[in-house]
Structures are given as C-alpha cells and as structure tokens.
Amino acid sequence: MLNPGGNIQLDGEGRLRHFLTTDGLDRRILIEILDHAESFAVVGDRPVKKVPLLRGKTIVNLFFEASTRTRTTFEIAAKRLSADVQSLSVNLSSTTKGESLRDTLQTMEAMHCDMFVIRHSGSGAAHFIARLVAPHVSIINGGDGRNAHPTQALLDMFTIRQHKPDFAALRVAIVGDITHSRVARSDIYALNTLGVREIRVVGPKTLIPAGIESLGVKVYTEMESGLRGVDVIIMLRLQRERMRSALLPSEQEYFRCYGLTEERLRLAREDVMVMHPGPINRGIEIDSRVADGERSVILQQVSNGIAIRMAVMALIAGAGRGRA
Amino acid sequence: MRIHIAKGRLLDPASGLDATGDLWIAEGRILAVRTPPPGFTPDLVIDASERLVCPGFIDLCARFREPGFRHKATIASESGAAAGAGITTVCCPPDTNPVIDSPAVVELIHQRAEQSRKVRLLPIGALTHGLAGERLAEMYSLVQSGCVGVSNGSRPIRNTEVLRRAFEYAESHGIRVFFCPENADLRNDGVMHEGAVSTRLGLPAIPEAAETVALAEAILLIELTGARVHFGRISSARSLALIAEAKRSGLPVTADTGICHLHLTDADVNDYNANCHLIPPLRDARDREALRRAVAEGVLDAVCSDHQPHDADAKMAPFGETESGASTLETLFPLLLDLVDQGALDLRTAIARLTIRPAEILGLPAGRLAAGAPADVAIIDLRREWTLTEVTIRSAGKNSPFLGRRLKGWIDHTLLEGRTVHTLV
Numbered sequence: 001m002l003n004p005g006g007n008i009q010l011d012g013e014g015r016l017r018h019f020l021t022t023d024g025l026d027r028r029i030l031i032e033i034l035d036h037a038e039s040f041a042v043v044g045d046r047p048v049k050k051v052p053l054l055r056g057k058t059i060v061n062l063f064f065e066a067s068t069r070t071r072t073t074f075e076i077a078a079k080r081l082s083a084d085v086q087s088l089s090v091n092l093s094s095t096t097k098g099e100s101l102r103d104t105l106q107t108m109e110a111m112h113c114d115m116f117v118i119r120h121s122g123s124g125a126a127h128f129i130a131r132l133v134a135p136h137v138s139i140i141n142g143g144d145g146r147n148a149h150p151t152q153a154l155l156d157m158f159t160i161r162q163h164k165p166d167f168a169a170l171r172v173a174i175v176g177d178i179t180h181s182r183v184a185r186s187d188i189y190a191l192n193t194l195g196v197r198e199i200r201v202v203g204p205k206t207l208i209p210a211g212i213e214s215l216g217v218k219v220y221t222e223m224e225s226g227l228r229g230v231d232v233i234i235m236l237r238l239q240r241e242r243m244r245s246a247l248l249p250s251e252q253e254y255f256r257c258y259g260l261t262e263e264r265l266r267l268a269r270e271d272v273m274v275m276h277p278g279p280i281n282r283g284i285e286i287d288s289r290v291a292d293g294e295r296s297v298i299l300q301q302v303s304n305g306i307a308i309r310m311a312v313m314a315l316i317a318g319a320g321r322g323r324a
Numbered sequence: 325m326r327i328h329i330a331k332g333r334l335l336d337p338a339s340g341l342d343a344t345g346d347l348w349i350a351e352g353r354i355l356a357v358r359t360p361p362p363g364f365t366p367d368l369v370i371d372a373s374e375r376l377v378c379p380g381f382i383d384l385c386a387r388f389r390e391p392g393f394r395h396k397a398t399i400a401s402e403s404g405a406a407a408g409a410g411i412t413t414v415c416c417p418p419d420t421n422p423v424i425d426s427p428a429v430v431e432l433i434h435q436r437a438e439q440s441r442k443v444r445l446l447p448i449g450a451l452t453h454g455l456a457g458e459r460l461a462e463m464y465s466l467v468q469s470g471c472v473g474v475s476n477g478s479r480p481i482r483n484t485e486v487l488r489r490a491f492e493y494a495e496s497h498g499i500r501v502f503f504c505p506e507n508a509d510l511r512n513d514g515v516m517h518e519g520a521v522s523t524r525l526g527l528p529a530i531p532e533a534a535e536t537v538a539l540a541e542a543i544l545l546i547e548l549t550g551a552r553v554h555f556g557r558i559s560s561a562r563s564l565a566l567i568a569e570a571k572r573s574g575l576p577v578t579a580d581t582g583i584c585h586l587h588l589t590d591a592d593v594n595d596y597n598a599n600c601h602l603i604p605p606l607r608d609a610r611d612r613e614a615l616r617r618a619v620a621e622g623v624l625d626a627v628c629s630d631h632q633p634h635d636a637d638a639k640m641a642p643f644g645e646t647e648s649g650a651s652t653l654e655t656l657f658p659l660l661l662d663l664v665d666q667g668a669l670d671l672r673t674a675i676a677r678l679t680i681r682p683a684e685i686l687g688l689p690a691g692r693l694a695a696g697a698p699a700d701v702a703i704i705d706l707r708r709e710w711t712l713t714e715v716t717i718r719s720a721g722k723n724s725p726f727l728g729r730r731l732k733g734w735i736d737h738t739l740l741e742g743r744t745v746h747t748l749v
Binding site for chain 2: 023101102120122123124125127144145146147148182185209210211212214215
C-alpha cells in the first residue's frame with residue numbers, strides 16, 4: 001500500500017505535525033480534526049471572533065499559485081486563533097521554480113515563522129518542503145498541483161457530517177475533471193477512510209486518470225447512471241484549458257453530458273447534498289438553479305472552511321508545543 | 325608495460341571461456357590467454373586468485389556533461405568513476421551544449437578524454453542539426469572525426485519525414501543510428517509512468533504508448549530505409565514484443581535498457597523520490613520482469629548505465645520540476661550481478677550484455693579476452709560487499725536511487741589498453 005506522507009505528517013507520538021494529504025491519515029486523526037472544527041465553528045458567531053490559542057505564533061501563507069478564497073479563509077482562520085499572519089504571493093516568472101520555492105521558504109524560516117501554508121502548482125511541493133524545514137516548523141498544504149488539497153477535503157467531510165452523520169450509509173459521486181483535481185483525490189482518501197459505502201467518479205475517460213479504481217472508486221462515464229441513488233454529489237470546477245488540450249470538444253457539450261441540472265438531480269436521493277469546492281462555473285458544470293437551490297451546501301462549505309483551518313492549525317500548534 | 329594476470333577466473337562470453345587461468349598483456353593488447361607466451365618477462369604481476377577476470381565493460385550510454393554542464397560533472401570526474409566501475413568504453417550521447425553536431429565539438433571531447441586517459445570515450449554525433457529534428461546533421465563528417473554513430477539523444481523527432489530521411493542518409497554512409505523511442509505528443513508534460521501510482525500522486529503521466537508508438541513508427545521506417553538502428557533505453561514489455569518481432573523478421577535492429585529499469589518500478593517514485601525521476605519513466609512490475617527476461621534471452625542485447633549525474637540543486641524541487649536522470653555508472657555491474665544472484669540470468673550472460681554484445685553493436689575489437697584484442701580488463705571481487713553512499717560514489721553526481729543499498733561486485737583493477745586506470749585492492 002502506498003502511503004505518501006503518511007509518516008512525515010505525524011510526530012513521534014502520532015500527532016499531527018504537518019498536514020500534507022489525507023492519503024494515509026487514519027480515521028482517528030480525521031475525526032479529531034472534525035471534532036475540533038465543531039468547537040471552532042461557533043467562534044464565528046460570537047461578537048468577539050477570537051480565541052487566544054495561537055497568540056505569539058507567526059503563520060505565513062506562501063502562495064505560489066493564484067488563490068483568493070483559500071488564502072482568505074486561511075488568513076481569517078489564523079487571525080481568529082490570534083496568530084500573527086502574513087500572506088505572500090510569490091511570482092514565479094522571474095526565477096527557476098525550485099530555487100524560488102526553497103529559497104523563499106528558507107528566508108521565511110530565518111524570520112522564525114512557526115507555520116507555513118503552501119500552495120504550489122507542483123504535485124508533491126508540500127512534501128518537498130516538509131522534508132526541508134527545521135524541526136520546529138510545520139507545513140500545511142493549501143493545494144499542490146494535482147496531488148492534494150487536504151483542508152478542502154476535511155471541510156467537505158465536515159459539511160457532509162453536519163447533514164449526514166453516518167458515513168457508512170453514504171453513496172458519493174464526484175463529477176468532472178478527476179485527472180487534474182487535487183480536491184477529488186483528497187476527498188476520495190478521506191471518504192474511504194471514513195468508511196463511506198460507495199464512491200463514484202463520473203466523467204469522460206479523457207478526464208479520468210489511469211488506474212483510479214485502485215483508489216477504491218467506481219468509474220461512470222455516463223452522468224445519469226453515475227448520479228442514480230447517490231446521497232452526495234461533489235461537482236468539480238472545469239478549467240477552460242481542458243478544451244485547448246484535446247480533452248473536451250466544448251463547454252456546451254460538456255454541460256450537455258455532465259452538467260448538473262435539476263432534471264439530473266432528481267436521479268439522486270431526495271435529500272441529496274450538492275457540493276462544489278468553488279469557484280463555480282455556472283452553466284458549464286452546474287446549472288444556476290442547482291447551485292443556488294435548496295440541495296446546495298456550497299456556501300456552507302465556505303464558512304466551514306474557516307473552522308476546519310482553525311482546527312488544523314490549532315492541532316498542529318499543539319503538537320508543536322509537545323516538541324518544544 | 326607487460327602485465328601478467330595470474331590465477332583468475334577468466335570469463336569471456338565471446339569465446340565461451342570460463343576457467344581459472346592466466347592472462348598476458350603487452351603493448352596495450354592481450355598477448356595470450358591461458359597458454360603462456362614464450363619468453364615473457366612481466367613488469368607487473370597481478371594476483372587475481374579468487375577474482376573474476378573479464379573484459380572491461382562497454383557502456384552504450386552515459387552522460388559526462390561536457391561540454392556545457394560542468395557544474396554537474398566533467399569528463400575528468402566521470403572518467404575516473406567509470407574506471408572505478410570497471411567500465412573501459414563509454415558512448416556519450418550528443419545532447420551536450422553545444423550539441424555534438426560539428427567535428428569541433430568531437431575534437432573538444434577527445435581532447436578532454438585524452439587528458440584523463442581513464443576511459444575510451446566514444447561520442448555519438450547528432451542525427452539532426454542542433455537535435456532540433458528539422459535538418460540533417462553532418463553525419464558523415466561527424467563519423468569521420470570519431471563519432472561511433474548518430475542519435476537525437478532523448479529529443480524526439482516530431483516530423484516523420486525528417487526521421488525517414490535521417491535514417492536513409494545514415495544508411496547511405498553505413499552509419500548506425502542510436503534511437504530512443506518517444507512520441508513527444510504522447511509524452512506531453514508527463515513526468516512518470518501512467519498508472520495507479522501516477523494517479524495516486526497526482527503527477528502528470530506518460531503512457532506506455534509514448535514509447536511503443538514511436539518504436540513502431542521507427543521499425544516501419546527501418547523496413548523502408550534499411551537503416552541499422554540500435555534502440556536505447558527500452559522501458560516497457562510491449563516494446564520488447566515489437567523488438568523481438570522486428571528481429572525475427574530479420575531487421576538490423578539491436579536494443580538496450582538502463583540498469584535502473586531492471587530494478588525499480590513506478591512504485592519507487594512513491595513519496596516523490598526525485599532520484600527516481602527518470603525518462604523513459606520507471607514502469608510497472610510486469611514491465612520490469614519482462615525487461616529482465618529480455619536481458620536473459622537476448623531480446624535486449626545490452627544493458628547500459630544511462631548515467632546522468634546531476635548537481636544537488638537539479639533534484640531540489642517538487643518532483644515534476646526536478647531534472648530527470650540518475651547517477652548510475654557505479655551501480656551498473658553490481659546491480660546486474662544482483663540479478664545473477666537472484667537467478668534472473670547467469671553470470672556469463674550478464675557479462676556478455678556489458679562486453680561482447682555492445683562491442684559488436686559498435687564494431688569494436690574490445691569486449692573480449694582474445695589474443696590481439698585491446699587489453700581492457702576488469703578484475704572483480706564478486707564477494708566483497710559495501711554500502712553505496714554519497715561518499716563511496718566517485719561520480720560528481722550523487723543522485724542515485726540506490727543510496728544506502730548493499731552492493732556486491734567490487735572492482736579491484738581496471739586496465740585500459742594495458743594501463744592500470746583503477747586499482748583499489
């Protein structure tokens with residue numbers, strides 16, 4: 001069994017030290033994060049939206065790839081934990097990517113930062129950095145290439161649990177560009193670890209990577225059969241460049257085959273949840289009426305993202321105290 | 325220098341010799357095998373008892389990084405590493421900077437090799453000008469100035485018409501083409517083998533068809549042109565079937581694989597190990613088994629190191645952004661010996677894949693223990709074990725996927741044309 005990052009993520013006592021991927025993290029840790037997030041979810045409803053858990057800690061968001069919502073939720077999460085937070089968008093055009101990544105990180109480390117949130121276009125970037133940093137520094141993966149987006153996966157699990165707490169009963173369909181999706185991968189590992197009944201991936205073969213069945217999913221190339229009887233639908237964002245690289249003929253045809261419409265939604269269970277990591281392409285992967293409809297939990301996902309990121313940062317900082 | 329190598333186990337796949345005996349060397353050549361030449365007075369006697377004595381190894385592909393990449397390695401550094409690994413002849417592909425597409429670059433490489441004199445360095449010239457795949461390189465002039473053949477290195481030729489004409493032109497002058505099959509479009513932005521592991525790691529993948537489609541195209545063009553082609557760095561089982569079929573139908577083709585592909589699979593990329601970032605990519609366990617069988621059965625004529633030394637920075641990045649290639653000169657023989665120990669092939673076949681078969685492909689008189697042949701000899705302690713570390717690696721490139729591994733097959737002496745170029749007893 002492959003287990004990338006399975007060891008490097010934990011400290012000697014089996015507690016979370018880095019958060020790089022959901023692949024290989026056991027159920028105990030996932031549930032611990034979800035339970036912690038539960039307690040942080042109420043912080044946002046208070047008049048004073050702060051807890052002092054990370055006072056004196058410095059967290060740096062190091063984003064080598066454009067992002068607004070992920071970066072913003074990480075910033076808000078860090079501030080609500082009373083940490084000092086600095087966000088940096090690093091322009092890669094001027095220098096060799098690898099050098100820039102490593103050098104930027106070491107510069108930051110020299111400023112005695114405690115935690116880095118990294119987003120990077122290279123799969124494995126977070127693992128690469130986690131292996132380089134000093135023992136007192138922790139890495140949170142904010143999305144690396146096609147590999148992993150573990151906080152997104154956990155906020156998805158959190159949102160699902162709010163509505164459907166019995167994971168073992170669930171059939172989940174993930175629809176769209178599986179090949180290029182770090183969200184799909186991280187969701188698949190987390191869902192399997194939490195013991196869902198069935199995971200389906202739905203899309204044309206051009207967007208389904210080789211050997212995906214080995215991750216414990218069923219492949220559907222037809223939308224209707226893929227949605228039949230499912231409890232959760234996770235729609236993925238379709239990137240425009242897929243049309244340019246001969247993976248799809250057009251947005252129109254994609255919507256016709258795989259767009260989530262009200263009609264198709266009726267094939268799923270009546271109480272189906274519709275999820276999307278955002279930002280959504282209305283009329284390309286999802287009909288506006290579905291995105292804004294009563295089965296959609298897309299905005300809840302966004303608010304839950306803050307609680308999950310607070311939980312991950314707090315747990316990691318706790319492990320950090322143990323090491324010091 | 326007159327040398328008497330005494331009481332070794334002489335193993336020479338070319339003649340079938342495998343027996344304890346002596347070897348006599350004079351004036352850079354082997355003077356006699358097992359039967360003492362009359363009136364021989366040696367300047368040096370090497371006691372080879374309990375040692376294997378075989379022809380020095382011939383490596384069909386190793387990059388010494390000169391000219392152009394001296395921050396990675398130099399002809400001097402890698403010549404020493406090759407000698408230490410029992411390798412006496414090395415072919416270097418043309419993807420240097422500048423590319424080996426003019427006699428001046430060949431001359432430069434020869435000069436540098438002459439300064440260290442530790443290995444016979446045979447440049448392979450460019451097949452197309454600048455390896456750009458557009459115009460033919462001056463193949464005839466390149467061979468006249470000392471190139472042993474022509475190749476486009478690991479740069480695919482997208483234009484099939486250019487490939488056809490390049491094959492035709494090479495054949496007109498009786499020049500052997502060294503060809504690494506890869507379809508650039510199917511390779512796309514891939515960095516590892518397409519399969520369950522690439523899917524799991526989220527790394528852009530290279531389908532097996534990137535190799536087989538290019539190989540099938542080349543085989544059909546060989547049928548058309550009659551070109552003599554050596555296929556390098558074969559990585560997949562399906563390719564082996566195509567090569568076996570081409571050989572059965574009498575086409576003038578030969579083939580090799582790199583040593584890493586006989587030991588590693590895509591599963592070794594797990595955890596984003598950049599030292600396992602190779603092109604062609606490491607494929608799956610079934611491919612590895614097929615490659616081992618092909619080495620044993622002769623579908624693959626040779627095993628090369630595909631040595632690609634790198635500076636540390638080249639591997640210090642997320643996997644997909646690292647440079648591909650491994651430093652492998654010094655594990656070439658030990659890892660082939662490991663396959664012998666595992667029962668995948670016999671020792672004589674293993675030695676043949678490193679000596680007489682590549683010598684035949686190159687048309688060299690080396691690679692055999694025969695009177696009159698160049699005195700290129702490796703004397704090996706098959707039992708001595710050591711651990712491969714960045715310190716034991718003599719190459720300037722420490723980027724081995726096998727760091728920390730226990731190895732057997734210690735090279736005691738290497739002779740190049742009767743000169744000791746390495747000794748470490």
